[in-house]
Amino acid sequence: MRNTIDIWPNPRCEKIGHSVKEFLCNLNGPTWIDIPGQDNNRTRVLTTLLHGNEPSGTKALFNWLANPGRKAPLTNLSCLICSVEAALLEPEFSHRYLPDTPDMNRCFRPPYDSTNGKLAEEILHRIRDLTPEAVIDMHNTSGAGPDFAVTTSLNTNYVNLAKNFSHRLILTELHLGALMEADLGCPIITLECGGSSDFQADQKALSALEWLTTGENLFRKNGAPQPDIYKHPLRFEIRDNVSICYADHPVADSNITLYPDIEKYNFGITPENICLGWVGPKGLGYFSAIDDCGHDIKGDLFYVKQDKLYTSQPLRLFMVTPRPEIAKKDCLFYLVRANTP
Ligand SMILES: [Zn+2]
Numbered sequence: 001m002r003n004t005i006d007i008w009p010n011p012r013c014e015k016i017g018h019s020v021k022e023f024l025c026n027l028n029g030p031t032w033i034d035i036p037g038q039d040n041n042r043t044r045v046l047t048t049l050l051h052g053n054e055p056s057g058t059k060a061l062f063n064w065l066a067n068p069g070r071k072a073p074l075t076n077l078s079c080l081i082c083s084v085e086a087a088l089l090e091p092e093f094s095h096r097y098l099p100d101t102p103d104m105n106r107c108f109r110p111p112y113d114s115t116n117g118k119l120a121e122e123i124l125h126r127i128r129d130l131t132p133e134a135v136i137d138m139h140n141t142s143g144a145g146p147d148f149a150v151t152t153s154l155n156t157n158y159v160n161l162a163k164n165f166s167h168r169l170i171l172t173e174l175h176l177g178a179l180m181e182a183d184l185g186c187p188i189i190t191l192e193c194g195g196s197s198d199f200q201a202d203q204k205a206l207s208a209l210e211w212l213t214t215g216e217n218l219f220r221k222n223g224a225p226q227p228d229i230y231k232h233p234l235r236f237e238i239r240d241n242v243s244i245c246y247a248d249h250p251v252a253d254s255n256i257t258l259y260p261d262i263e264k265y266n267f268g269i270t271p272e273n274i275c276l277g278w279v280g281p282k283g284l285g286y287f288s289a290i291d292d293c294g295h296d297i298k299g300d301l302f303y304v305k306q307d308k309l310y311t312s313q314p315l316r317l318f319m320v321t322p323r324p325e326i327a328k329k330d331c332l333f334y335l336v337r338a339n340t341p
Pocket residue numbers: 050051054105139140
């Protein structure tokens with residue numbers, strides 16, 4: 001297989017650049033940065049910038065690498081900075097992926113036939129070759145909101161790993177082709193640091209990197225308390241060719257109009273009978289919410305009355321985005337029922 005990912009071993013701090021943008025401009029596309037550890041028999045992997053509009057992980061890495069007083073990490077650390085080109089496409093950090101290419105974090109499963117698919121396959125090979133003890137994949141949410149971790153397993157090592165980084169843990173068995181779904185031979189969690197323009201998200205990424213480079217045992221039982229676990233979220237999606245916008249009043253030529261401050265529902269409990277916005281004559285027909293058995297249960301979760309969309313039971317919404325292009329290409333938000341443990 002052709003190697004397309006550069007490897008930059010142990011860069012000196014003066015080579016990193018004076019800004020995050022300069023740092024990215026110093027990379028020729030997707031790059032592994034390998035830092036030798038004090039204990040070089042152990043390796044940890046950090047992946048970030050799978051999505052070009054999610055800068056917190058890259059900012060944290062820039063700050064850490066540019067620090068002349070930086071100590072060697074406890075273990076070897078291999079950091080992948082992935083969608084450099086998408087991130088640098090003006091305006092910077094606004095493109096989740098390059099136009100006309102698939103979402104990078106939907107490509108980590110066969111067939112690896114697109115350019116991003118081949119890149120995904122190469123990333124998987126490298127991670128497996130490194131035999132790390134853990135992988136952390138750092139992201140930002142597109143709407144504002146708190147940090148949370150996502151896992152595909154509630155095995156003790158996954159939960160103990162995740163709780164170092166966030167006290168909210170989402171268990172998903174959705175098969176989307178995300179990196180964390182791949183078998184890497186070690187626990188992997190996704191860390192959603194918070195909104196891409198939230199200062200707290202940058203702080204979260206920094207503290208996560210700090211822990212990754214200094215924590216002796218990532219799987220310790222004690223330490224952080226058990227996280228709140230949210231199981232099996234559903235994706236609330238809209239069908240193709242449905243138009244959506246965000247406004248304080250129904251927009252005439254849009255099938256769906258949601259309130260522009262809908263991100264405020266991120267993670268709190270959204271009670272029943274809360275109006276989220278307006279819908280056209282097809283009502284719930286614009287949406288889908290598929291459960292683990294493949295059934296569309298949107299009718300249990302939402303109802304439409306006088307062209308308004310309401311919750312029909314208490315829900316926890318997350319990854320709520322006010323950005324129509326994300327809502328269309330990915331989903332409006334994820335949700336779990338607030339009443340089921
Ligand atoms: Zn992401």
